[in-house]
Amino acid sequence: MLIQVTHAVAPTETQPLDGRRLQALRRELLRAGVDGFLVPRGDEYLGEYVPPSGERLAWISGFSGSAGLAIVTASQAVLFTDGRYTTQAQAQLDAKFWQIRHLTEEPPQDWLAEHAAGLRIGFDPWLHPQSAIDKLGTGATLVPLVANPLDAAWTDRPAPPLAAAVPQPAEFAGRDSAEKRAEAAASLRAAGESAAVLADPHSVAWLLNIRGGDLEHTPLALGCALLRDDASVELFMAPEKLDETVRRHLGNAVATHPPAALAGRLEKLAGKRVRIDPEITPVWFAATLTEAGARVQTGEDPCRLPRACKNPVEQEGSRNAHRRDALGLARFLAWFDAEAVGKTEMQAAEVLLGFRRALPLFRAESFPAISGAGENGAIIHYRATEATDRRIKANECFLIDSGGQFTDGTTDVTRTLWTGPGPAPEALRQRYTRVLQGHISLAVLRFPHGIAGNHIDAVARAPLWQAGLDYDHGTGHGIGSFLSVHEGPVSISRAAKPIAIQPGMILSDEPGYYLPGAYGIRIENLLLVQEAAPQPDQKKRFLAFETLTLAPYDRRLIDRSLLSPAEIRWIDAYHARVLAEVGPGLEPEPAAWLRAACAPLQG
Template sequence: MSSYEDRLKALREELARRRLDGFVVPLTDEHMSEYVGAYAQRLAWLTGFQGSAGSAVVLPAEAAIFVDGRYTLQVREQVDGQHWSYQSVPQTSTAQWLEQHAPDGGRIGYDPWLHTKGWVEAARKALAGKGAELVAVDTNPVDAIWPDRPAPSAARLVVQPDALTGQSSAAKRANIADWLAGKKADSAVLSALDSIAWAFNIRGQDVDRTPVALAYALVHADATADLFVAPDKLDEAVKAHLGNGVRLHDRAAFEPALKAMAGKTVAVDPERAVAAIFEALSGAGARLIEERDPVVLPKAVKNAVEIAGHKAAQARDGAALSRFLHWLSVEAPKGGLDEIQASDRLQAFRAETGLLRDLSFDTISGAGPNGAVVHYRASDETKRILEPNSLYLVDSGGQYQDGTTDVTRTVAIGTPTAEMRDRYTRVLKGHLAIARAVFPRGTRGGQLDILARQHLWAAGLDYAHGTGHGVGAYLSVHEGPQRIATFGGGDEPLQPGMILSNEPGYYKTGEYGIRIENLILVEERAIEGGEKAMMGFETLTFAPYERALIDTAMLDAGEIAWIDAYHAQVRAVVGPQLEGDAADWLTRATAPLLERMDNEA
């Protein structure tokens, strides 16, 4: 079954056998993860779409794939428009589309282990107007037609030591128990993989690019817990680390355990727990209270130990990226260098630190027009040469045991056009506006988003993604609840200790893309004579901006001073880690901006 057309046909035949008139295929797993293991890549297998967010609906005579603005170009390149219609989220949801397209009186299937309770309620309501029914399946029909579907990872769990977490697992469980007491609840369900990894100070290798293990947990008001994970993933060191306060069960025992919680008051997160969890608990007679996973906020607010580890990771990662940028400055002008060769060399520089555990996501290595595809991933079919007088966008990061990194730089290969310099400088000015922002306690990320866009808006330009996302401590590179965005989040008040990205961009379809990204730490700011508690950002990422793309005439004195001070920090942090030609390159790349003007004059 080689072609995607054949797979779509096979799914329709399987649905007909099950007396279903449609089926919804989300890109997630039983934990509502953003990045999923190979076994859960049903959307990619069915459609060919390689992005990290999306969903599809298959009906007998039509099918649709749903993606957000990051993947508008990518989905058209990877998914056959003859068989799939392209739908934009959030303008059109799967539920809204079903309301228009589902057959009257039809039976639309869904996997209750892959959807939230809220989605089920919205889809059921949308279908009701057509007399159609939403039907939970016992087994996923995509799995039934996927002959070589990978098995879930069998990798062992590992201990994340207290010296890197700054707090023991027992202390974290005690805090959850205090939270439960305040809610008058007996237990909390933890189903998000990064929440479980953080709460139990364990890590795994079950999801590419994210060091988590497939597991579920119940944490109780007496600070004990039940952890559900495949037994062969546990060694004696992990068992000893977890201790007597954590009872161990096979992952398959999770649903039966939920069904045994009659009479208990259980806190469940409607955003992170799948519908099947709610159904099992309510069916058992448990009393449910819908609350955000109690790990989410403590995990987002890094302690001093986590911050110190992150800074150490950033320092070595900045040196690896600077070595790469120097290498690129030598190799790209020779001609023949392609996107995959470039990203492979960047990964090698990170690996040479001796401390790289994984990339934090698949590197976005986009030359020329491919840089305009926001979440582009190079392949042998799509890779381009880094051509003279073009732009190259590289968005990348590393997973180190002491921290997770994420950084984007846009590089001029040869001589950029005036338009490229204008667009880059507008993006840079927005990036600086976020970096330099000072704001009162209680400010939400959504209130800051306009700062990053203002100079693009002034020229009638914009970008179709958020400005910033949270980042974990050797965990997920995309972490909530904090965001800098006016859509899809951004309502969480920022707190000291939160780490976010600062990544405005500009994308000219068919020509080039620009993005500049550093990670930033929310910190308290004392303002002399001030009357309110204020906050600002400390920049954590250290790598030069692209001097050839900066139009200094568009910058004010404060912006120039900030860039010069930042570049001085880059020299101080990264410089001692470089030698020879790379060190000389860094000195030139981080020289005061107006020195270039003086030299040219």
């Protein structure tokens, strides 16, 4: 099953910005009768990754990061983004036209209260969830607009993607769609609700066991659905995506409609109680249902938590995907040690992609590889371009964060490497080792049921904190099963919502440290949540993590003097496991490299 991607390169990647697009948008704002406009990163599906037709924020600003919000008024243009992208934003935005603010330290609602009090700020109700509008609506009058003024200004906007939807076979999905629909419908009946809006294409994909190629790195067929309390579904998706094979797969309990039919079908729910998840559903849905006379109930998307808790087949699929991915990683790391110096960042990323493409069941990268040498590694979500691509030098740090989409699982792994041939500086080794200690501390953690990601974030930061260091991003995120590399509802960060971690979830473990202008350090494995083996006198159930990722750490960056005996034993045991599981599948040259890379620290 080959997922075909059918979209073009976003125009912002080839067209420089000079302020004319801002002028065009401001003319449209005058026509719309508003004083400003909100431009989010997400499209009408509110996803992290969007097709070229949804790259509105990049089109207006030049900023290509995956998280951000712009506010444009007659006299100001401000971009809000988080710590992963502030350095990138400074490089991509023209300071003559744009201001940059930290999304959490200087939130947009504060800016609106200070600069837009009394102004009418327009927004597209398709592009914002209700939770975001509620948070922003304290400093200005927010006005939903029928037509998006930015779309009117964007005269050469690409057409939406129309890649075919395809079935996700039961051998990888693990559960039949009918079983999933029955379970989700039972939750609606228990809540006295007649239907639920599934605005998130990830939920649609999981519930109906379908995938697609509308996005470059996430195998989605973009569309939305209504789930009824009798377990039937109405799917709203462009007919061109649904051939006879996928229609037979969907079956008679799934009715299909073109997206233009959505408003009319919602009107049929007049008088019914309809669930909407305010965190991931565009404002348009609640407004349309309310106007039609339906009773909107706020609640979590009934597919979101079940999707995050991988079933046994999905868990084993992820293990298998990581074992195959480890072969590609080992071949790349061996190549890197021998040949990377003198090559460029983009060439290194392409070599890694080539090794992955040769692996069975590989479909695509799970995100554009972050291939950062030296100072570029300090840009947390750096992406090399023709303009920034630089050669990898001797005796410097190189950060490679990458992943693969396999039919049976999604991978995401980061390693920080020393290019040599000289020894790494002592300060660098100390900082790397503290990051590694935090990474290990989270991997070995046992914790009781009910613990959420915000409760354990500090575990990974503590070794850095002891040295007065920290990092400006979360410690971990959820990962889908041949779906998005970033999946809710659970994450590991100080800002994470208090949603309990549950068995079957897959979370990343990726502390880091970044010295702007010099280097970046990040170490990332994926962890599968499992029931922990009981201990003597244990009175409640505990959970533990199973490490899925199989790739050695760079011994040249480890300062053994900082490690405890237990940490050294853990690293040696992990490396022994990597060698045992990965080594037999390698050719002689990378196998020899792996044996040296996995040699015990303790000796």
